[in-house]
Amino acid sequence: MIWDEDKFKQLVDAEEYLDFFKISYQQEIVNVNRLHILKKFSQYLEEIDENHSNLNLSGKLTYYREALGKAYQIFVESTPQEQKLFKVFHNKPKNVVMLTEITSD
Numbered sequence: 001m002i003w004d005e006d007k008f009k010q011l012v013d014a015e016e017y018l019d020f021f022k023i024s025y026q027q028e029i030v031n032v033n034r035l036h037i038l039k040k041f042s043q044y045l046e047e048i049d050e051n052h053s054n055l056n057l058s059g060k061l062t063y064y065r066e067a068l069g070k071a072y073q074i075f076v077e078s079t080p081q082e083q084k085l086f087k088v089f090h091n092k093p094k095n096v097v098m099l100t101e102i103t104s105d
Contacts, residue, residue, distance in 0.1 A: 003061040014038055018072065021065040025072055033075040040071035 011017050014034040018025045030037065044067035052060055 001062065003058060005057050005061070008057070008061065008064075017041070017068055021068055023065070023069050023072060026076075029072070029076055037068075037071050037075055040074055041068050044068075044071060 008020060011020055014030050014037050015025075015027075017038075018030070045064060048060055048063045048067060052063060
């Protein structure tokens, strides 16, 4: 498939990426998970760029399409809390005692 590299460089929103790569999606899933989808997609892009450094952007776009499809599918089947992509999901709440921390003496 021939990709428009200039158009790709201008994409910003999750929907724009999904539309560009002609990946069908449910708007409700994107509405709830857009930042998580884009974060996972960016992680995949780093791997692709590292593993395929010999390719130019045009050569990488097919890999990018697959990566975006995988990133979207993760949040069809999982939740942001399960994926823990952002630091906030790793922070322990302050002034909260977890049930697992309670012991009987």
